[in-house]
Amino acid sequence: MCAMPVRKEASLPLSRYDKETLKFFYETMVKIRDFELTVEKYFFDGEIPGFVHLYMGEEAVAAGVMANLRKTDYIQSTHRGHGHTIAKGAELKPMMAELFGKATGSCKGKGGSMHIADFSVGMLGANGVVGGGFTMATGAALAQKMQKTDGVSVAFFGDGASNRGTFHEAANMAAVWNLPVIFLCENNQWASTTPYRTTTSVDDIAVRAGGYGMPGVIVDGNDVFAVYEAAKDLVERARRGEGPSILECKTYRIKGHFVGDPEMYRTKQEVQKVLDDTDPIPRFEQKVLKARAMTKKELEAIRKQVETEIEEALEYARTSPEPEESALFEGLYV
Numbered sequence: 001m002c003a004m005p006v007r008k009e010a011s012l013p014l015s016r017y018d019k020e021t022l023k024f025f026y027e028t029m030v031k032i033r034d035f036e037l038t039v040e041k042y043f044f045d046g047e048i049p050g051f052v053h054l055y056m057g058e059e060a061v062a063a064g065v066m067a068n069l070r071k072t073d074y075i076q077s078t079h080r081g082h083g084h085t086i087a088k089g090a091e092l093k094p095m096m097a098e099l100f101g102k103a104t105g106s107c108k109g110k111g112g113s114m115h116i117a118d119f120s121v122g123m124l125g126a127n128g129v130v131g132g133g134f135t136m137a138t139g140a141a142l143a144q145k146m147q148k149t150d151g152v153s154v155a156f157f158g159d160g161a162s163n164r165g166t167f168h169e170a171a172n173m174a175a176v177w178n179l180p181v182i183f184l185c186e187n188n189q190w191a192s193t194t195p196y197r198t199t200t201s202v203d204d205i206a207v208r209a210g211g212y213g214m215p216g217v218i219v220d221g222n223d224v225f226a227v228y229e230a231a232k233d234l235v236e237r238a239r240r241g242e243g244p245s246i247l248e249c250k251t252y253r254i255k256g257h258f259v260g261d262p263e264m265y266r267t268k269q270e271v272q273k274v275l276d277d278t279d280p281i282p283r284f285e286q287k288v289l290k291a292r293a294m295t296k297k298e299l300e301a302i303r304k305q306v307e308t309e310i311e312e313a314l315e316y317a318r319t320s321p322e323p324e325e326s327a328l329f330e331g332l333y334v
């Protein structure tokens with residue numbers, strides 16, 4: 001029997017959250033937003049090479065999920081990977097340097113935005129191949145199971161990627177082998193220029209969980225509390241050996257598909273409406289202030305500290321050396 005997915009809302013009162021978790025949510029979301037605003041500027045200025053996809057608008061997903069993960073857990077990211085990398089705990093200096101293509105970057109300047117990785121924090125890689133992460137996260141989860149750790153793997157993916165064969169192959173295998181993997185859909189309503197419903201046969205991606213005999217959960221992905229609580233349940237059940245699941249977070253990307261996208265496929269009003277109504281950062285601020293869970297002063301202090309960190313990362317990246325020509329063939333399998 002195929003179970004239908006469950007829709008969940010945040011239900012814990014804010015008084016049940018400790019200060020550290022609240023700070024993690026805010027700091028992570030603001031860090032992602034500010035990091036990317038900086039990246040966007042320097043890409044337009046011509047200092048950042050390559051191709052850049054921004055995560056802005058989807059910050060609550062990365063922050064809510066990663067608050068449940070340990071450094072030793074694994075994540076597989078997408079082509080839109082800055083948010084995942086920051087939230088998993090990567091340092092900003094080597095990250096920024098990577099985007100600038102510098103020798104001090106986390107991948108020595110060879111990965112750039114779309115192929116950034118940081119194994120030291122369990123971030124196994126962003127990926128230019130849409131749907132390329134499902135099978136790798138499933139493989140990582142197989143390793144975790146065989147090594148008898150209680151670690152989990154999370155495969156982030158977009159709504160567009162859910163229509164690739166790799167999603168279905170990995171979901172089936174993860175279910176058959178009862179692996180500790182969470183398939184984490186960031187349904188941002190668009191796959192490049194294509195609206196969700198044009199290419200996808202169902203209203204909710206999480207419906208597909210039933211076809212593989214695993215639980216599916218749907219949350220408002222712009223509410224960090226809802227994401228956190230739903231991810232917590234699924235991560236804990238995976239750690240207990242109860243197997244894979246799908247969590248679908250309904251969200252929205254507020255910038256173009258890539259930096260420089262003329263965005264001919266949607267109106268400015270559509271984007272503005274999301275910014276006005278559901279942008280996860282002001283939403284968080286309003287909620288914690290209203291509940292007196294954090295003060296304006298505390299929020300301001302976090303913003304200031306993030307600003308400084310990003311300035312330092314930028315300075316580091318801009319003043320770092322380019323990779324040597326001799327490094328071209330290092331790190332290759334031959």
Ligand SMILES: Cc1ncc(C[n+]2csc(CCOP(=O)(O)OP(=O)(O)O)c2C)c(N)n1
Binds near residue numbers: 128130190
């Ligand atoms: C296998 C493959 N097919 C097509 C592309 C081109 N492409 C890059 S991003 C993208 C859309 C992906 O949409 P989605 O998975 O919803 O992620 P989002 O961009 O919305 O975050 C496509 C089709 C690609 N990079 N890889």
